[in-house]
Amino acid sequence: xxxxxxxxxxxxxxxxxxxxxxxxxxxxxxxxxxxxxxxxxxxxxxxxxxxxxxxxxxxxxxxxxxxxxxxxxxxxxxxxxxxxxxxxxxxxxxxxxxxxxxxxxxxxxxxxxxxxxxxxxxxxxxxxxxxxxxxxxxxxxxxxxxxxxxxxxxxxxxxxxxxxxxxxxxxxxxxxxxxxxxxxxxxxxxxxxxxxxxxxxxxxxxxxxxxxxxxxxxxxxxxxxxxxxxxxxxxxxxxxxxxxxxxxxxxxxxxxxxxxxxxxxxxxxxxxxxxxxxxxxxxxxxxxxxxxxxxxxxxxxxxxxxxxxxxxxxxxxxxxxxxxxxxxxxxxxxxxxxxxxx
Amino acid sequence: xxxxxxxxxxxxxxxxxxxxxxxxxxxxxxxxxxxxxxxxxxxxxxxxxxxxxxxxxxxxxxxxxxxxxxxxxxxxxxxxxxxxxxxxxxxxxxxxxxxxxxxxxxxxxxxxxxxxxxxxxxxxxxxxxxxxxxxxxxxxxxxxxxxxxxxxxxxxxxxxxxxxxxxxxxxxxxxxxxxxxxxxxxxxxxxxxxxxxxxxxxxxxxxxxxxxxxxxxxxxxxxxxxxxxxxxxxxxxxxxxxxxxxxxxxxxxxxxxxxxxxxxxxxxxxxxxxxxxxxxxxxxxxxxxxxxxxxxxxxxxxxxxxxxxxxxxxxxxxxxxxxxxxxxxxxxxxxxxxxxxx
DNA sequence: TGAAGATCGTGAATCGTTTCAAGCTACGCT
DNA sequence: AGCGTAGCTTGAAACGATTCACGATCTTCA
Numbered sequence: 001x002x003x004x005x006x007x008x009x010x011x012x013x014x015x016x017x018x019x020x021x022x023x024x025x026x027x028x029x030x031x032x033x034x035x036x037x038x039x040x041x042x043x044x045x046x047x048x049x050x051x052x053x054x055x056x057x058x059x060x061x062x063x064x065x066x067x068x069x070x071x072x073x074x075x076x077x078x079x080x081x082x083x084x085x086x087x088x089x090x091x092x093x094x095x096x097x098x099x100x101x102x103x104x105x106x107x108x109x110x111x112x113x114x115x116x117x118x119x120x121x122x123x124x125x126x127x128x129x130x131x132x133x134x135x136x137x138x139x140x141x142x143x144x145x146x147x148x149x150x151x152x153x154x155x156x157x158x159x160x161x162x163x164x165x166x167x168x169x170x171x172x173x174x175x176x177x178x179x180x181x182x183x184x185x186x187x188x189x190x191x192x193x194x195x196x197x198x199x200x201x202x203x204x205x206x207x208x209x210x211x212x213x214x215x216x217x218x219x220x221x222x223x224x225x226x227x228x229x230x231x232x233x234x235x236x237x238x239x240x241x242x243x244x245x246x247x248x249x250x251x252x253x254x255x256x257x258x259x260x261x262x263x264x265x266x267x268x269x270x271x272x273x274x275x276x277x278x279x280x281x282x283x284x285x286x287x288x289x290x291x292x293x294x295x296x297x298x299x300x301x302x303x304x305x306x307x308x309x310x311x312x313x314x315x316x317x318x319x320x321x322x323x324x325x326x327x328x329x330x331x332x333x334x335x336x337x338x339x340x341x342x
Numbered sequence: 343x344x345x346x347x348x349x350x351x352x353x354x355x356x357x358x359x360x361x362x363x364x365x366x367x368x369x370x371x372x373x374x375x376x377x378x379x380x381x382x383x384x385x386x387x388x389x390x391x392x393x394x395x396x397x398x399x400x401x402x403x404x405x406x407x408x409x410x411x412x413x414x415x416x417x418x419x420x421x422x423x424x425x426x427x428x429x430x431x432x433x434x435x436x437x438x439x440x441x442x443x444x445x446x447x448x449x450x451x452x453x454x455x456x457x458x459x460x461x462x463x464x465x466x467x468x469x470x471x472x473x474x475x476x477x478x479x480x481x482x483x484x485x486x487x488x489x490x491x492x493x494x495x496x497x498x499x500x501x502x503x504x505x506x507x508x509x510x511x512x513x514x515x516x517x518x519x520x521x522x523x524x525x526x527x528x529x530x531x532x533x534x535x536x537x538x539x540x541x542x543x544x545x546x547x548x549x550x551x552x553x554x555x556x557x558x559x560x561x562x563x564x565x566x567x568x569x570x571x572x573x574x575x576x577x578x579x580x581x582x583x584x585x586x587x588x589x590x591x592x593x594x595x596x597x598x599x600x601x602x603x604x605x606x607x608x609x610x611x612x613x614x615x616x617x618x619x620x621x622x623x624x625x626x627x628x629x630x631x632x633x634x635x636x637x638x639x640x641x642x643x644x645x646x647x648x649x650x651x652x653x654x655x656x657x658x659x660x661x662x663x664x665x666x667x668x669x670x671x672x673x674x675x676x677x678x679x680x681x682x683x684x
Numbered sequence: 685t686g687a688a689g690a691t692c693g694t695g696a697a698t699c700g701t702t703t704c705a706a707g708c709t710a711c712g713c714t
Numbered sequence: 715a716g717c718g719t720a721g722c723t724t725g726a727a728a729c730g731a732t733t734c735a736c737g738a739t740c741t742t743c744a
Contacts, residue, residue, distance in 0.1 A: 017701080052700080056729045109426065109451035233630060293608060391731075392729090395699090397699090400731085
């Protein structure tokens with residue numbers, strides 16, 4: 001396939017390439033008759049602008065967006081999440097996308113599937129494409145990765161993680177863990193358990209630590225850790241069976257996320273355990289399903305949309321300010337949502 | 343920011359640009375000492391290849407992937423889904439991604455949010471970037487859109503929809519609706535209802551039609567339609583209340599998807615209705631949550647991963663075969679998964 | 685010693701678009 | 715008639731990487 005170029009459009013319309021480009025980018029500079037002829041040629045030939053050439057020519061500075069035919073566009077932002085199937089991640093990313101779209105920017109999503117190698121590949125892809133920036137829930141990035149992105153002129157914003165010298169937006173998970181623990185204590189629960197997924201990421205560690213510290217402060221018991229193989233409802237079911245098999249069954253459970261908590265609660269109920277009477281369950285995230293679960297879930301809400309929006313704004317600011325940009329670490333506060341499960 | 347180019351790397355390493363390019367793409371052609379010098383320069387300068395220039399030069403033919411430094415990559419495929427928060431869509435897309443990754447291709451996700459304008463913008467973005475192809479759950483595409491994509495040299499595969507002259511992969515939703523209806527009839531249910539989301543997409547219409555036809559064939563009653571404002575658990579809750587308010591409460595409900603069915607079932611149970619004894623509920627999709635729901639959901643399974651994989655293979659074939667490619671419409675068969683809810 | 689390879693490097697041409705100084709017309713004004 | 719101006723259009727020079735025919739050196743062997 002020979003890929004129709006601006007040159008052929010020009011020939012067909014009987015004008016120069018410069019004129020075609022003008023029609024595409026500054027139609028007001030072109031006489032109406034000419035404009036129409038060019039537009040017709042574009043349609044007839046099925047011409048689609050080659051963005052690679054455009055970007056190559058334009059250099060890194062690309063402007064927002066003048067009115068245009070085949071829409072001239074600023075480079076897109078990438079959103080790289082750990083797991084597209086996780087409602088927490090996709091909600092954050094959607095919040096970010098909305099804000100970016102509002103600013104006229106396109107968004108590409110990539111997923112690392114918790115695999116550092118895939119994460120790196122995705123980052124390199126964005127860097128090579130000279131994306132405007134990337135918002136990333138990191139799973140294994142190091143400073144060299146960040147340096148490479150910066151070298152490609154990209155803005156970098158970390159989600160749910162912090163690192164000096166890089167913009168980031170996250171919630172205070174230690175505080176989140178603390179409010180969960182407070183709630184369980186207030187309900188008079190003392191045989192507690194923390195259920196989480198396997199390769200403990202920092203945010204989960206923080207939640208546990210926040211809870212554990214609160215318990216310690218209240219002279220309350222320890223917070224044994226139950227590690228499942230993922231943060232999914234299926235893992236939650238397994239966790240329920242594991243807890244019930246314990247010599248001393250807990251009366252309060254704090255789950256690392258809502259999916260886990262929902263699976264766990266459902267399985268408990270199915271096995272005849274009353275929630276919250278026999279066992280109180282607290283989740284984390286407040287995903288949509290938490291409210292409509294069989295036992296509406298008490299949980300620690302993360303302001304996910306806002307998190308995404310805030311991250312998007314940091315990225316846009318970094319892009320706009322260039323070298324003058326001051327990196328900022330945003331920390332939002334999570335909030336306990338009391339429903340039925342605890 | 344001046345964006346370090348291959349030229350500066352060359353200068354720093356004391357070689358020509360051609361040699362740097364060779365180090366990048368065919369390192370075996372370069373003497374070891376030179377290679378090391380160039381690699382060092384690349385590292386020191388934080389050089390990142392400009393993919394725009396590469397693609398511009400390479401033209402549409404881009405090859406798979408020789409061993410390389412800064413990985414040279416074939417153009418990516420786009421996956422454009424209607425709604426990233428929908429587990430059906432993300433599972434299909436993940437199946438596709440896995441297959442494409444296995445073939446050494448990168449994948450970018452875009453979401454149309456059910457908005458035809460946003461869909462078009464995403465397609466145009468991919469076309470302008472000269473992506474290798476796109477797998478799309480369409481929400482408003484027309485033939486002109488497809489022509490534009492083709493003109494940009496892209497492979498196009500429709501997911502969950504069919505259209506003459508375009509590759510597609512989907513399940514037979516009429517059959518899916520039929521097995522659901524059969525199940526309800528087998529359970530002796532006759533006051534049935536169909537619950538769905540608002541702007542009825544074709545696949546949902548098909549499900550309903552399959553069910554309605556089966557009922558008609560069995561001389562069984564009509565299948566009244568209840569339209570909610572989305573296919574979400576929250577909408578399912580609302581649907582439950584609406585059904586219970588009916589003068590004649592149904593004893594069997596077929597939901598357009600699992601999220602709806604889960605929300606509906608949970609709300610019914612909470613309101614003291616027994617599922618399936620009082621009301622049997624059948625969902626559609628068999629998402630992960632269906633199995634671990636409070637009342638494990640009887641549902642019509644779509645082989646989502648396979649669907650994605652099949653679509654990916656169609657796309658790869660189209661890319662490989664070029665003009666010789668024969669467009670194919672794949673139709674897979676859904677399967678009833680009996681659990682507790684019906 | 686000298687010729688034929690083998691091994692490495694070079695540098696100019698190229699991809700498709702944008703940009704911009706310069707050119708061309710037609711028109712109005714003095 | 716002469717000049718200035720406004721309105722359009724042109725054509726060539728970038729942008730950064732890849733490619734490839736061609737040189738330059740070095741080995742090897744008669």
